[in-house]
Amino acid sequence: MGRAESDVVRDKDNENYKKVYVQWWVFMKKGAKNDEKLYHNCWLSKWKNNHVDPKQRVEISSIIFFSDYKQYNS
Secondary structure, three states: OOEEEOOOHHHOOOOOOOEEEEEEEEEEEEOOOOOHHHHOOOOOOOOOOOOOOEEEEEEEEHHHOOOOOHHHHO
16 A cells, blocks of 8 residues: 655656655554465554655556545554
8 A cells, every 4th residue: 555745746847747656555464374364354454654665656547545544544
C-alpha cells in the first residue's frame, strides 16, 4: 500500500506530469508463516513505512484512492 507524499504534478512541461510521489507501506503480523496467514485480515493489521522500497513517482491513472483517511490514521 502506498501513501501520497505530494500533490499531483499538473505542469504539462514537467517530466513528472500526472504523477504523485508515493511512500510505500507494509503491514506487520507476528507468527505468519505463510502468505495465507500473512494476508488474512491484513486491513486490520498494523502498518509501517517500508524502508526497503524507496519513495517513487507513480502515475495517477494506476492509483486507487482511499478517501477515509481518518479512520485508518491512528
